[in-house]
Amino acid sequence: MQIKLIPRLLCAFAALAISCGSAFAQPYPQRTVKLIVGFPPGGGVDIIARSISQALSERLGQPVIVENRPGAGGNIAAEQVAHAAPDGYTLLVSAVSSLAISASLYKAPRYDLLKDLTPVAVVASVPNVLVVHPSVKATNVKEFIAYVKANPGKVNFGSAGSGTTVHFAGELFKSMANLDMVHVPYKGAAPAMADLLGGQVQAMFDFLSAAAPQIKSGKLRALGVTSTTRSPVLPNVPTIAEAGLPGYNVLGSFGVMAPSGTPVDVVNRLNRDIAAVVNMPEIKEHLIAYAATPEQMTPAEFSRVLKAEVAKWAKIVDSTGVKLD
Numbered sequence: 001m002q003i004k005l006i007p008r009l010l011c012a013f014a015a016l017a018i019s020c021g022s023a024f025a026q027p028y029p030q031r032t033v034k035l036i037v038g039f040p041p042g043g044g045v046d047i048i049a050r051s052i053s054q055a056l057s058e059r060l061g062q063p064v065i066v067e068n069r070p071g072a073g074g075n076i077a078a079e080q081v082a083h084a085a086p087d088g089y090t091l092l093v094s095a096v097s098s099l100a101i102s103a104s105l106y107k108a109p110r111y112d113l114l115k116d117l118t119p120v121a122v123v124a125s126v127p128n129v130l131v132v133h134p135s136v137k138a139t140n141v142k143e144f145i146a147y148v149k150a151n152p153g154k155v156n157f158g159s160a161g162s163g164t165t166v167h168f169a170g171e172l173f174k175s176m177a178n179l180d181m182v183h184v185p186y187k188g189a190a191p192a193m194a195d196l197l198g199g200q201v202q203a204m205f206d207f208l209s210a211a212a213p214q215i216k217s218g219k220l221r222a223l224g225v226t227s228t229t230r231s232p233v234l235p236n237v238p239t240i241a242e243a244g245l246p247g248y249n250v251l252g253s254f255g256v257m258a259p260s261g262t263p264v265d266v267v268n269r270l271n272r273d274i275a276a277v278v279n280m281p282e283i284k285e286h287l288i289a290y291a292a293t294p295e296q297m298t299p300a301e302f303s304r305v306l307k308a309e310v311a312k313w314a315k316i317v318d319s320t321g322v323k324l325d
Contacts, residue, residue: 028088028266032063035093035256036081038074039160043189044207045074048123048254049093051286052277059273066093070187073161074098075106082111086261088270092117095207096253097165100309104317105163114310119302120256120267121274124292127227127251128169129208130240131220133199141224141243144203145177152180158192158201161185166192168316169205169226169250175320176245196220207252208233209290226250233291253295255302267299 033056035049049066057064069077074094084090103113111117130141136155138144148155159167162185174181184201186192189210196204197219204211205226212233214220224240225231228249240248256274258267277283278294287294297305 028263028269029060029062031089032065033057033060033088034090035064035066036077036090037066037068037093038070038072038077040068040070040188040190042193042210043160044126044210044252045093045095045254046190047209047290048126048287048292051283051290051292052123052274055277055280055283056273059277071161073102073163073167073185075102075109075163078102078113078117079109079111081257081259082116084259086118086259086263088258088262088266090259091120091270092257093123094255094257095165096122096255096306096309097168097250097313098163098252099257100306101165101168101313101317102163103310104314105322114307116260117257118260118262118267119299119306120258121271121299122253122255122295122297122302122305123274123278124287124294125251125253126207126209126290126292127225127231128166128205129211129215129225129231129234129237130169130173130203130205130223131196131211131215132203132223133196133201134219134221135199136202136221138223139221141238141240141245144223145179145244148177148179148181153182155203156182156184156201157203157205158184158186158196159204160189160192161187165250165252166205166207168313168320168322170203171320171322172250172316173205173240173245173248176248205250207291209292212291231291233288253305254292255306271299 037046037049039045053064053066081092099113138147157170195201215222222237224238224243275296284294
C-alpha cells in the first residue's frame with residue numbers, strides 16, 4: 001500500500017509546486033504603482049508626473065499614483081526609491097540633471113545614482129527660463145547682468161533646492177557672468193515661485209513648464225530661456241546665449257527610474273508603456289502646452305545619457321566651487 005501511494009504523493013507535490021510557481025510568476029503589474037516625486041505639487045517634475053499618471057494607469061491596468069516626497073533637492077525621494085523593493089511598484093520621476101548634479105555635490109550620499117537606480121524611460125525635456133519680479137529694473141539679460149553688478153550681494157535667486165537643475169542653472173549663469181548673486185533654496189519650485197511672486201526673491205531659473213503661466217499672465221518678466229534654441233511656447237523670448245551670455249546652455253530632461261535589480265522584463269514593459277503614453281496625441285498636446293518636448297529613449301540610451309550628465313555636471317560643480325547651503 002505504501003509503495004502504491006508514492007506516485008500519488010509525487011504527483012500531488014508536483015501539482016503544488018506548479019501552483020506555487022504560477023503564483024509567483026504572475027504578470028506585472030498586480031497592484032498599485034507609485035510614482036515618487038521629490039518636490040511639492042505644482043513644480044515642473046510634479047507636472048510631468050501627473051501628465052502621464054492616468055494614461056499610464058490605463059495602459060498597465062492598475063492604479064498609478066503620484067506621491068510627493070520633497071526635500072534635499074529631490075534626494076529624499078531618490079533615496080526612498082533606491083532602497084525600495086526592485087519589483088516595479090515604486091518608481092522615481094525626476095529631473096535627470098538634478099540627479100546628476102547631486103551625484104557630485106553631495107559628498108556622502110545615501111545612495112549611488114549609477115548603481116542603485118535603473119533608468120527606465122525619458123518622458124520629456126524642458127528648458128529653464130530666467131524670470132524676474134516686475135520690480136527688477138531689467139527688461140533683458142544684459143540689463144539684468146548690469147543690475148546685479150550694480151547691486152552686488154543684494155539680488156537673490158530662488159530655486160527648488162540645493163543641487164537641483166534650477167539651482168545650477170543660476171550658478172552657471174553667475175559663474176559665466178561673474179556675478180555676486182545670492183542663492184535661496186526652497187523645498188520645491190512651487191514655494192520658491194510663491195516667494196518670487198511676492199517679491200521676497202528677485203529672480204529664478206525655473207522650468208519653463210512651471211513658469212509659463214506666470215509669464216503669460218504678466219506676473220513675472222521672462223528675460224531668456226536656457227536652451228540653445230527658443231521655445232515655441234515663448235517665441236519672443238530669446239535664449240540667454242543670444243541675449244548676452246554666449247555659450248550658456250541648460251536643458252532639463254525628466255525621466256522615470258526604478259530600483260536597481262528590477263527585472264529586465266518589468267523595465268522593458270514600463271519603457272514601452274511610457275513611450276506609448278507619451279506618443280498619445282492628447283498627452284503630447286498637454287506636455288507641449290507646458291513647454292515640454294516629448295522624448296523617447298530605450299533604457300540603454302537613457303543610461304548613456306545619465307552617465308554623460310553625471311560627467312558634465314561634475315565638471316561644473318568643480319569649476320563653480322558650489323557648496324551645499
